[in-house]
Amino acid sequence: xxxxxxxxxxxxxxxxxxxxxxxxxxxxxxxxxxxxxxxxxxxxxxxxxxxxxxxxxxxxxxxxxxxxxxxxxxxxxxxxxxxxxxxxxxxxxxxxxxxxxxxxxxxxxxxxxxxxxxxxxxxxxxxxxxxxxxxxxxxxxxxxxxxxxxxxxxxxxxxxxxxxxxxxxxxxxxxxxxxxxxxxxxxxxxxxxxxxxxxxxxxxxxxxxxxxxxxxxxxxxxxxxxxxxxxxxxxxxxxxxxxxxxxxxxxxxxxxxxxxxxxxxxxxxxxxxxxxxxxxxxxxxxxxxxxxxxxxxxxxxxxxxx
Amino acid sequence: xxxxxxxxxxxxxxxxxxxxxxxxxxxxxxxxxxxxxxxxxxxxxxxxxxxxxxxxxxxxxxxxxxxxxxxxxxxxxxxxxxxxxxxxxxxxxxxxxxxxxxxxxxxxxxxxxxxxxxxxxxxxxxxxxxxxxxxxxxxxxxxxxxxxxxxxxxxxxxxxxxxxxxxxxxxxxxxxxxxxxxxxxxxxxxxxxxxxxxxxxxxxxxxxxxxxxxxxxxxxxxxxxxxxxxxxxxxxxxxxxxx
Numbered sequence: 001x002x003x004x005x006x007x008x009x010x011x012x013x014x015x016x017x018x019x020x021x022x023x024x025x026x027x028x029x030x031x032x033x034x035x036x037x038x039x040x041x042x043x044x045x046x047x048x049x050x051x052x053x054x055x056x057x058x059x060x061x062x063x064x065x066x067x068x069x070x071x072x073x074x075x076x077x078x079x080x081x082x083x084x085x086x087x088x089x090x091x092x093x094x095x096x097x098x099x100x101x102x103x104x105x106x107x108x109x110x111x112x113x114x115x116x117x118x119x120x121x122x123x124x125x126x127x128x129x130x131x132x133x134x135x136x137x138x139x140x141x142x143x144x145x146x147x148x149x150x151x152x153x154x155x156x157x158x159x160x161x162x163x164x165x166x167x168x169x170x171x172x173x174x175x176x177x178x179x180x181x182x183x184x185x186x187x188x189x190x191x192x193x194x195x196x197x198x199x200x201x202x203x204x205x206x207x208x209x210x211x212x213x214x215x216x217x218x219x220x221x222x223x224x225x226x227x228x229x230x231x232x233x234x235x236x237x238x239x240x241x242x243x244x245x246x247x248x249x250x251x252x253x254x255x256x257x258x259x260x261x262x263x264x265x266x267x268x269x270x271x272x273x274x275x276x277x278x279x280x281x282x283x284x285x286x287x288x289x290x291x292x293x294x295x296x297x298x299x300x301x302x303x304x305x306x
Numbered sequence: 307x308x309x310x311x312x313x314x315x316x317x318x319x320x321x322x323x324x325x326x327x328x329x330x331x332x333x334x335x336x337x338x339x340x341x342x343x344x345x346x347x348x349x350x351x352x353x354x355x356x357x358x359x360x361x362x363x364x365x366x367x368x369x370x371x372x373x374x375x376x377x378x379x380x381x382x383x384x385x386x387x388x389x390x391x392x393x394x395x396x397x398x399x400x401x402x403x404x405x406x407x408x409x410x411x412x413x414x415x416x417x418x419x420x421x422x423x424x425x426x427x428x429x430x431x432x433x434x435x436x437x438x439x440x441x442x443x444x445x446x447x448x449x450x451x452x453x454x455x456x457x458x459x460x461x462x463x464x465x466x467x468x469x470x471x472x473x474x475x476x477x478x479x480x481x482x483x484x485x486x487x488x489x490x491x492x493x494x495x496x497x498x499x500x501x502x503x504x505x506x507x508x509x510x511x512x513x514x515x516x517x518x519x520x521x522x523x524x525x526x527x528x529x530x531x532x533x534x535x536x537x538x539x540x541x542x543x544x545x546x547x548x549x
Contacts, residue, residue: 050458075460085455089473089548098469099459132548148459158458 001026001188002047002156007056009042016042018212019056026155027186031203033193033235039212040192044158047190048074060156075102078149078157078187082164084141086133092118092144093129099152117147120181139170146178150185157189163198175201196236200224200243208232220244244301245271251288253300259284259291270297310544317537324530328355338519350523354508358527361504364497365490368426372433372490373483379434380441380479381467396442402435407493415500425497432493433486440482444475477547484539491532495524 002024009017017039024030032040045051046058049070058065065073086095096114105113118125121143133141142162149157163171163178175198182189193199199206200220207217216228224240227233248270262280264273266288273285273292284293327334331354339349383392407428414428448471456470472479498506508524511517 048458050454071460071462073460074458079455079458081451081455081458083451085451085458087452087455087470087474088449098456102460102465 001061002030002190003057003059004043004046005057005059007043007046007053007058009039009046009051010054015212017046017053020209020212020214021056022207022214022217024188024190026188028204029182029189029191029202031191031193031199031206032209033196033199033203033206034209035194035235038209040194040209041160043209044160044190044192047156047158048077048079050074075099075152076154076156078152078154080145080149080157080159080162082161084133084145086136086141086144086148088133090132091129092131092133092136093125095133095144096148096151098148103152113151113153114147117151118144120150120184121147122177123147138166139174142166142174143177146181150181150187155188157187159189159191161193162191164193164195171198178202196240197243197246200240201246208235220247242271242274245269245274245297248300249288250285250292253292253296254288254290255293255296256290257284257293259286261286263287264292270301273297311541313537313541313544317534317541320530320534320537324358324527324534327527327530328358331355335519335523338522342518342522350508350520354505354523354527357503357505357507357524358531360502361491361494361506361528361531364422364426364429364494364502364504365487368429368433368490368494369487371426372430372437372486375430376434376437376482376486377441377479380438381445381472383438383442384445384471385463392442395438399435399439402431403439407432407489408496408499411493411496411500420501422497422502425494425500425502429490429494429497433490436485436489437479437482440478440485441475444478444482445471447478448474473548477543477549480539480543480546484536484543487539488532488536491535492528495528 004023005021006019007017007021008015008019020043022030032043034040042051046053047060047065049065060073060077068076087098090098093111093114096117097110100110100113115125115129118128123140123143128136128140128144133144136144142165145162149159163174166174179202191202203220205217205219206223208215208223210231216223216232218226221244223232224236224244227236246269249266250264250268250270250273251266253270253273261284262276262282263286264276268287270292273287274297276282277285277294284291334354335350379395382388383395410432411425411428414431415424418424418427452470452474453466456466461469494504495506495509497504498510505524505528509521509528512520512522512524
């Protein structure tokens with residue numbers, strides 16, 4: 001869906017992106033992870049030509065991006081930035097309708113679609129439609145940012161640290177909501193972050209970058225368990241394996257063992273379950289029509305990591 | 307409608323006062339003569355509203371011209387094509403605002419001749435400066451995030467102006483227009499000195515003959531008009547501002 005072939009971006013002497021190649025498959029979330037200044041944002045912005053590359057080729061939907069009209073290209077790609085970039089002089093409704101308006105949809109369709117998008121991100125349109133961005137909390141503003149990016153139903157979504165400015169509790173909520181939305185919509189997503197937990201939680205694959213180059217590109221399980229070099233290893237430290245638990249629901253490790261003790265919601269992740277088991281000293285938790293145990297969790301994770 | 311309509315109310319009061327003076331010009335004159343206590347003052351043969359409308363016409367024309375010219379110049383300076391020209395323009399504008407208006411008027415006369423046209427040119431140039439300045443500053447201050455988002459969503463350069471930059475800068479731009487108009491109401495009194503008419507005629511003649519009543523007949527409507535313009539434009543600015 002998005003293919004980079006030997007792409008380079010130079011700013012005078014400085015090389016921000018250095019000969020990178022990768023392919024983001026249709027419907028996958030590809031996380032671009034790395035320390036500040038590693039070129040991850042630049043890589044993202046090369047796709048919608050907010051930054052023009054100096055070398056190499058980029059194809060999206062099998063077509064060279066240079067063959068698209070720049071404005072049309074951008075309208076066909078959803079774009080979410082950390083600061084939300086909501087227009088302060090427009091209401092929430094108008095903000096969400098920006099791209100459909102640019103695409104000259106008829107008004108009724110725009111309004112229906114915008115209301116649908118508000119529902120998708122879990123906000124009541126009766127409450128939010130006429131609000132101005134200044135009246136929103138950080139989490140709400142970011143939801144509107146996502147709703148706006150999805151409004152014209154683009155098949156590709158570029159997200160530049162979309163949840164970076166939100167507090168940790170709301171961030172986790174937004175991440176889970178985003179997973180739920182993605183399971184419904186199956187967009188091809190390039191997602192830039194410097195947050196290791198976020199990368200492991202959300203990514204189908206993680207592309208780790210350093211100094212303008214791709215160091216390793218793999219599934220979260222593989223990149224954590226089989227780091228290619230010391231840089232990758234140090235980036236995930238020991239916590240990476242623990243964070244992998246957040247990708248799995250408690251139902252994935254459930255055993256058909258009746259247990260009448262403490263219960264945990266079937267929506268919880270294995271990481272939540274381990275947290276509860278550690279803090280309460282329980283060996284087993286009832287959930288998902290059975291129960292989970294230390295052994296079961298370990299067995300499942302070992303299977304995952306092979 | 308926004309909460310604060312006090313400016314509109316005060317504007318209406320000042321507006322009615324002006325109307326009263328225009329309608330009852332002769333009584334207004336009689337009152338001023340009585341207050342000044344000077345016998346044998348020459349009464350005006352032309353009613354005050356004639357001077358008032360000359361004045362209004364002058365600031366109206368120069369106002370429209372300077373708004374059109376100033377906003378286009380300012381917008382052009384903020385585009386990529388005008389970026390070379392922006393710094394020079396801003397320096398010129400800052401310098402120009404420090405230039406005394408009577409001197410500007412005096413310089414305009416040799417170019418456009420004595421009378422209405424010369425005065426008009428000077429007023430347009432003078433009003434241009436706060437407008438250009440605020441247009442450039444207003445657009446420059448539009449948040450980079452909003453511009454980034456607009457571009458990233460596929461707005462053309464023109465749409466970026468009409469949908470993002472100009473609406474967001476509108477309040478600052480209107481602030482510049484307000485300043486320009488208020489300055490122009492009083493600067494237009496000087497136009498009388500080059501024979502362009504207006505309420506300044508009364509003031510200039512009054513000063514020449516030491517006639518307080520005559521001076522006040524010009525000065526009071528000019529002051530009220532300046533306050534009126536200030537209040538109404540301030541109200542408009544508040545109505546149109548997104549903040």
